[in-house]
Amino acid sequence: MNWQLWSRQVDAVAWVEFKRFWLSRRAIGIYIIALAPNFLMLPLLIRPGRAGMLSTAYAVFFEMFWLRLVIFFGCASIFSQFFRGEILQKTLHYYLLVPVRREIVVLGKYLAAFSGTAMLFSLTTISSYLLYWGRSARGRDFLAGSAGIPELARYVAVVIIACAAYGALFLLLGLLFKNPMLPSMFVLTWESLNYVLPAELQRVSIVHYLRPLLPVILPRGPFVILTEPPSPLVGIPGLMLVTAALLVLAGLVLRRTEITYSAD
Amino acid sequence: MALPEDRIVTFDNVSKFYGETLGVNRVSLSFEPGITSLVGPNGAGKTTLMNLMTGLLRPTRGQVQVLGFRPSDSENMFRRVGYCTQFDYFPKGVTGHDLIYSLLRMHGYGRSEAGSMTHRVIDRVGMSDAADRKVAGYSKGMRQRIKLALAIAHEPRVLVLDEPLNGLDPMARSEVIELFCDLGRAGMHVIISSHILHEVDIISDRIVMMSNGYVVAEGDIQGVRSEMEDHPMQILIRCDRPALVASLVFQQDSVVEARIHKDGQGLLVSTRNPDQFYRLLNRIVLDNQLSIEGIEPADENVHSVYEYLIGGSNGGPIT
Known part of the structure; x- marks a missing residue:
């Protein structure tokens, strides 16, 4: 096991991929998508009220809009691009002609995508949270008190874990499907309607493990099938294990991938 | 005398099918050091053979070994192999220098060694002036040169070149041919596919002539010609x-x-x-x-042999 060489290779792949994607012109669209809806939605929510009500309003915004739509589709479009985009642009062979295990290529690309998305969505979460609470004196008091920053930290933790788990899933889908948006829509439906499914099926979902980590848990409507929420001590390592398993699977898929661009 | 396994590239009864379409069929070959040219019309199976050699494709049947390594063992094989593909595409947004430098870093070279090797190879292919420009803005000839630099940057023992002369002007072409000859004389395996037969004729120690996925002749050109008793x-x-x-x-x-x-x-x-x-x-x-x-x-040249063996039945573009 040559860990030193492998870490150097992961570093090299991740750096090329980070520059290629995040410092390019096409990333501007991603930055706009990450920022614009955030700041368009927030003014609609900002109302005077009690801290408890304000917390709930932000929780609705975060879970329903930010986590389930923006972060979900952000991860879908970014992570799936890291392989599918290269196959479409006929550039994937660049990484398959170097003395690097294909699993390392997967890890390098994943880290490049993950570091960018986690950073981007964490920063926008922090900025939206500060903007939301900073507009009123009551909000500023809440931020300065003992609850504000820990709540923000939990939102950021959820963002990072969501990027890690959804990212691994969409990286794999980008390798498996010519059009990863179709399976992404299936995943969105599954994740959105998951709470009406039997308890066993609810466990086959990322959002099932993310929800208990949120600082404010929202009610899920009349059709919910109630299940015991997983403890964070199970949920976080569980999602990390799922992420690792998805990356291993992506490595195996890439190991079996052949370059037949014309067929794609 | 047969060379040891770690000095040759072998195809043992290799076939590759794309679904029901034949890529190559029952190819058994052995490449020794020196310059070997793959010659044949479009669709003959030359690129398939090269992609099989470098692990971009897996054989449907048979086995390929490169200096004793399976192509699937990319970690070991690509330390010794460089492949200049036909695919004229590069990751977007990177400069020629960055492309080669990052490749060498992936090989495991340290920063300063990778830096000096990058400058050396860029200089060798005559791209020093354009190295800091983005590859996306390169001309066809510049792309060919940077691909070549990518293939030889880590000083491989086997160099696989798919149509490396395409897009080069006559001056660049003669420089590149001279480079191939140097590498061949230095004991490297240089495996070239090309449509430009008179240039193949000048530089090749051996030829492998292909048609419709089959190897129709192989060996040094005089040997191949002398065995063609029908002509x-x-x-x-x-x-x-x-x-x-x-x-x-x-x-x-x-x-x-x-x-x-x-x-x-x-x-x-x-x-x-x-x-x-x-x-x-x-x-x-x-x-x-x-x-x-x-x-x-x-008529003891590649062009004539090509015409006799392939030209009549499957005359692809040749020059």
Whole structure:
């Protein structure tokens, strides 16, 4: 096991991929998508009220809009691009002609995508949270008190874990499907309607493990099938294990991938 | 004497099918150090063979070994192999320098060593002035050069080049050919596919001729030509009295045709037995006190062999 060489290779792949994607012109669209809806939605929510009500309003915004739509589709479009985009642009062979295990290529690309998305969505979460609470004196008091920053930290933790788990899933889908948006829509439906499914099926979902980590848990409507929420001590390592398993699977898929661009 | 496994590239009964479409079929080959050219029309299977050699494709049947390594063992194999593909695409947004530098970092070289190797190889392919420009803005010829630099940057022992002369201007082409010859002389395996047959002819130690997924001939060009008994060998004799020679060569049954050259200063003879013909020619020259300017095989080249073996049935674009 040559860990030193492998870490150097992961570093090299991740750096090329980070520059290629995040410092390019096409990333501007991603930055706009990450920022614009955030700041368009927030003014609609900002109302005077009690801290408890304000917390709930932000929780609705975060879970329903930010986590389930923006972060979900952000991860879908970014992570799936890291392989599918290269196959479409006929550039994937660049990484398959170097003395690097294909699993390392997967890890390098994943880290490049993950570091960018986690950073981007964490920063926008922090900025939206500060903007939301900073507009009123009551909000500023809440931020300065003992609850504000820990709540923000939990939102950021959820963002990072969501990027890690959804990212691994969409990286794999980008390798498996010519059009990863179709399976992404299936995943969105599954994740959105998951709470009406039997308890066993609810466990086959990322959002099932993310929800208990949120600082404010929202009610899920009349059709919910109630299940015991997983403890964070199970949920976080569980999602990390799922992420690792998805990356291993992506490595195996890439190991079996052949370059037949014309067929794609 | 057979070379050890770690010095050759072997295909053992290799077939590749794309669904029901044949890529290559039952290819058994062995590449030794030196320059080997893959010749054949479009769709002959040259790129498939190269992609199989470098693990971009997996064989449907059979086994490929490169210096003793399976192509699937990319970690070991690509330390010794460089592949200049036909795919003219690069990751977006990177400069020529960054592309090569990051490749060398992936090979495991340290920052300063990778940096100096990058400068050396960029200089070797004549791209120093454009190294800091983005690859997306390169011309076709510059892309070819940077691909070549990518393939040779880590000083491989096997260099696989798919149509490496495409897009190069005549000056660059002659420089690149000189580079291939240097590498071949240095004991490297240089495996080239090309449509430009007269250049292949100049540089190749061996050829592998392919058609419709099959290897139709392999070996050094003289050897391949001499085995083609269906096609009489053409010999051009430059002399002062070609008509006299023409009248005398037919005493031998193996001579099937004799034509006076258009300029009147030579004779083109087709014979099924060149050795016997050369003996007869010696006698004719001595008996008649002829002045001979030159004698040379007229169709002992890649172009002619290509025409005989492939051109008639599947004439792809050749130059």
